[in-house]
Amino acid sequence: MTPPVGVSNANIMEDALKLTVSHLGEIDVAESEILNATVPVPGFPDSHRYFFIERDKIKPFKWLQSADDPNLTFVVVEPHYFFHDYKPKFGAFDLKEIGLGPGEKPVLYAIVVLPEDLTKMTANMRGPLIVNPAGKLFKQVFIETDRWSVRESIIEGIKRKEKAALQDKKKGPQPEHKNAGTT
Amino acid sequence: MLVLSRKLEESIMIGDKIEIKVIAVHGETVKLGITAPRNIPVHRKEVYEEIEKENIRAASSGMPVETIDLLQHIFKNEQS
Numbered sequence: 563m564t565p566p567v568g569v570s571n572a573n574i575m576e577d578a579l580k581l582t583v584s585h586l587g588e589i590d591v592a593e594s595e596i597l598n599a600t601v602p603v604p605g606f607p608d609s610h611r612y613f614f615i616e617r618d619k620i621k622p623f624k625w626l627q628s629a630d631d632p633n634l635t636f637v638v639v640e641p642h643y644f645f646h647d648y649k650p651k652f653g654a655f656d657l658k659e660i661g662l663g664p665g666e667k668p669v670l671y672a673i674v675v676l677p678e679d680l681t682k683m684t685a686n687m688r689g690p691l692i693v694n695p696a697g698k699l700f701k702q703v704f705i706e707t708d709r710w711s712v713r714e715s716i717i718e719g720i721k722r723k724e725k726a727a728l729q730d731k732k733k734g735p736q737p738e739h740k741n742a743g744t745t
Numbered sequence: 746m747l748v749l750s751r752k753l754e755e756s757i758m759i760g761d762k763i764e765i766k767v768i769a770v771h772g773e774t775v776k777l778g779i780t781a782p783r784n785i786p787v788h789r790k791e792v793y794e795e796i797e798k799e800n801i802r803a804a805s806s807g808m809p810v811e812t813i814d815l816l817q818h819i820f821k822n823e824q825s
Contacts, residue, residue, distance in 0.1 A: 585807065585808075603800055604793060604796055604797035604800055605797040605798070605800040605801045605804070606800065606804070619813055619816075619817055620808065620813055620816060621820060622820065623808075623816070625808075634804055635804065635807065635808075636800075636803055636804055637803070637806075637807075637808050653783070654783070655783040655784055673799070673800065673803045674803065675799075675802060675803045675806050676806065676808055676812050676816075677806065678811075678812070680812065680815055680816070680819065686796070686799050686800075686803065688792070688795070688796060688799075689796035689799070689800070702796070702800075704786075704788055704792050704793065704796060706788075706792070712795050712796060712798075712799040713799065
């Protein structure tokens with residue numbers, strides 16, 4: 563039996579969700595933007611669906627907003643902005659859980675804490691989020707190494723990154739172009 | 746809580762797929778070997794708790810308007 567036309571149409575049309583976010587009010591979110599946590603983020607067992615909110619004014623950060631709890635918002639960032647040397651390895655099982663094969667790379671995010679004193683902002687590099695945007699799945703994984711902490715200083719990361727970039731420049735074949743300084 | 750005594754090299758089974766074996770005992774440190782299917786996550790409890798605690802701290806810290814203004818100032822150069 564074929565389903566009534568009206569029903570299938572309703573399914574197709576039902577795309578935008580009206581969700582309330584405590585710090586932004588009511589916003590429209592496309593169903594296709596919803597990411598499902600394969601296991602709840604530790605500390606928040608009742609939230610399963612999340613979505614990213616991007617705004618120019620908070621770049622390179624993004625909000626990761628729970629679709630199940632208007633008050634649950636994380637500030638996240640892709641670690642490569644601040645940490646050039648962050649190359650965590652993930653188990654095949656974790657990748658499979660979010661729908662990726664062993665060779666495929668997830669998109670990484672670190673949860674960030676931005677205190678009033680921004681020189682003290684930290685990123686949780688011990689528990690990154692691995693995301694499969696195409697599969698709409700993500701989970702928080704734990705890195706079993708003491709190399710990275712849950713409160714990694716972002717300022718220190720930027721310093722290391724700049725230092726490494728400078729050393730690369732020195733090694734590189736191209737001469738350094740110095741800006742003409744005015745005195 | 747079930748309490749069992751084990752000697753060196755002895756182990757316990759949890760179900761028929763998870764084995765926890767006493768590998769070494771040095772003073773106050775016990776080294777355990779864990780055999781479990783790959784889909785069973787095994788973590789030191791402190792790591793899980795540390796991440797849970799940090800998640801809760803992060804979720805409650807938010808991003809005040811003043812912070813957003815400051816961020817725009819700091820990251821202005823990198824966005825161009």
